[in-house]
Amino acid sequence: MESTHNVDPLYPSREEVLPLLEQVHIKGLSLDLSNSKSRKDLMETTRALSLALETPMEAIVRMAWAEKSLMPLVYTAMNLNLFAKMNENGASPKSYEKLAEMTDSDPILLGRILKHLAAMSFVNETGPGVFANTRLSQSMLHPDYSSAIPFLETTLSKSFNALPKFLVDTKYRNCTDPMKSAFQAGHNTSLSAFEWSSTTPGQLELLTTYMAGYNRTLTRWMDKDCYPVEQNLYIDLSKEPDAVLLVDVGGGTGHDIVDFHKQYSGLSGRLILQDRPDVIASVTNLPNKIEKMPHDFFTEQPIKGARAYYLHFILHDWPDSACLDILQNLKPALKKGYSKILINDHVVPAQNAHYSTTGLDIMMMSLFASMERTEEHWRGLIEKAGLKIVAIWTYERGTESLIEIEVP
Ligand SMILES: C[S@@+](CC[C@H](N)C(=O)[O-])C[C@H]1O[C@@H](n2cnc3c(N)ncnc32)[C@H](O)[C@@H]1O
Structure with missing residues (x-):
């Protein structure tokens, strides 16, 4: 039976998708990976293509469950030193049971975390329940990249989460008082973000290494x-x-x-x-x-x-x-x-x-x-x-x- 989705104006259409596909093809042919403009141009077009193929609910699921849960899991994996453990013994793929043993964590819990990391292409699932690092998870072993995660997961995400209520409370005005931002609401503090980072143990280092x-x-x-x-x-x-x-x-x-x-x-x-x-x-x-x-x-x-x-x-x-x-x-x-x-x-x-x-x-x-x-x-x-x-x-x-x- 033919789907009715292709006549739903909220569903992807060929008119939207095909020109983007064509552009991906053209930009792909002239891709120069040593030129970041060329690389980013193709990346933006492939992203537009991927979004054009998504139904509204697929987009909501991606944003609200899939992506939103990714950062806390990456942070948890870093706390477990998981990506370093995955590299041990010649970086050969390892079962989640083995990785649970190596990180002193519950295999059922770790298996679930790894499944989502794999579903989001953060790690590779090379066989059922068997995982290996990707280029991205591997980057978490380098301080230039890894330092971003704890800063963003602690300082920033609480401020983002507090933003909708903060905007209700401030009647949707564009706030310009650094002592009254979503940061204070999210962190339950009266300090500015800079004062808070100076007086909260570990935060100054997180900010400076991330920067x-x-x-x-x-x-x-x-x-x-x-x-x-x-x-x-x-x-x-x-x-x-x-x-x-x-x-x-x-x-x-x-x-x-x-x-x-x-x-x-x-x-x-x-x-x-x-x-x-x-x-x-x-x-x-x-x-x-x-x-x-x-x-x-x-x-x-x-x-x-x-x-x-x-x-x-x-x-x-x-x-x-x-x-x-x-x-x-x-x-x-x-x-x-x-x-x-x-x-x-x-x-x-x-x-x-x-x-x-x-x-x-x-x-x-x-x-x-x-x-x-x-x-x-x-x-x-x-x-x-x-x-x-x-x-x-x-x-x-x-x-x-x-x-x-x-x-x-
Ligand atoms: C977002 S960071 C940027 C740091 C650096 N310029 C960079 O690009 O990585 C802002 C910097 O401003 C500094 N800062 C904040 N208030 C300051 C002040 N009143 N006087 C001097 N530096 C201040 C902070 O300590 C922090 O290092």
């Missing part, structure tokens, strides 16, 4: 052939012996400035890492070349006339009024015609933003009552601070742009 891993694994402005560092920052660097090349303002534990130093090790000029005193105190083994300095960016910038002040994932943590405060505290340090502010944040496209940008915007809303900004919004904010944008460098969809700013 380091996230940053290292994406295309960045300082990568080769992206922002012209030598031409725009170095050629005109002051010849004074104490000239400062880059101040990393709110630089966390220094992963960016360390990588900048590695990439441009031949360049002279001081490199300075600034952050809150507790973060700076936690930083160990920086290369000698990088100076540490506790600094609250809501107070006047003490390093005057540096060639560049770099703010990565700083302004997106704060509502406009606080961003203006940060910029006003930085502005007196700028030397006209010489110093630059480099803001490294997402610039939300006017249309069809990538989900990593829009999802990050909701993350900022939930944690800090802050936001990702469109180009128009950035221009208005920078102008209000009495500064001017000289260029916006965008490298890859769904990642941060570099906004180059000077004194007008």
Whole structure:
């Protein structure tokens, strides 16, 4: 008997599916895996195709049960050290009973966890009840990737879960008070997310290691052939012996400035890492070349006339009024015609933003009552601070742009 689904307007249609299939074919033929634009373009089209094939209830099941339960299970597997155990003895596939023995867990429980991880392609089920790591589960053994899971599963998911009720309680206003966001509701605290991360054992380390891993694994402005560092920052660097090349303002534990130093090790000029005193105190083994300095960016910038002040994932943590405060505290340090502010944040496209940008915007809303900004919004904010944008460098969809700013 023929299904009636193909006439239901809520069901997938050939008109929607076939053009996407065609595009997948065309983009697949020219796929260049060494080019992340080509790879991501095909990935977005295959995702659109897969979604176009889904019925509404299949989409709901995927989002509400399948994906929602995945992160807690990955976190549990990490707590059990499961992915490392799966690699033992030459990484040969292992039964769930064997893995339960190796992780000191209940075989029925572990078997159920592994089944879902396999159903979501996180691990491979190579035979009935027999499992092996995939490229993805294998990545959980690398700190650049694994550090994301505990941070996202503890700090973030409680804030996301609290968001719907928070929005009811705040009558669907766009909240801009960092002391009153879904974060406080989800964590039952009156502290800001930054205060909470400083005073809750283990949280500061989770935040900083997660940020380091996230940053290292994406295309960045300082990568080769992206922002012209030598031409725009170095050629005109002051010849004074104490000239400062880059101040990393709110630089966390220094992963960016360390990588900048590695990439441009031949360049002279001081490199300075600034952050809150507790973060700076936690930083160990920086290369000698990088100076540490506790600094609250809501107070006047003490390093005057540096060639560049770099703010990565700083302004997106704060509502406009606080961003203006940060910029006003930085502005007196700028030397006209010489110093630059480099803001490294997402610039939300006017249309069809990538989900990593829009999802990050909701993350900022939930944690800090802050936001990702469109180009128009950035221009208005920078102008209000009495500064001017000289260029916006965008490298890859769904990642941060570099906004180059000077004194007008
Ligand atoms: C989202 S993290 C970004 C860290 C780093 N720039 C990066 O991209 O990985 C925000 C940083 O701002 C720092 N921060 C928050 N409030 C600050 C303040 N008032 N003064 C200086 N740093 C602050 C935090 O400690 C944290 O390291």
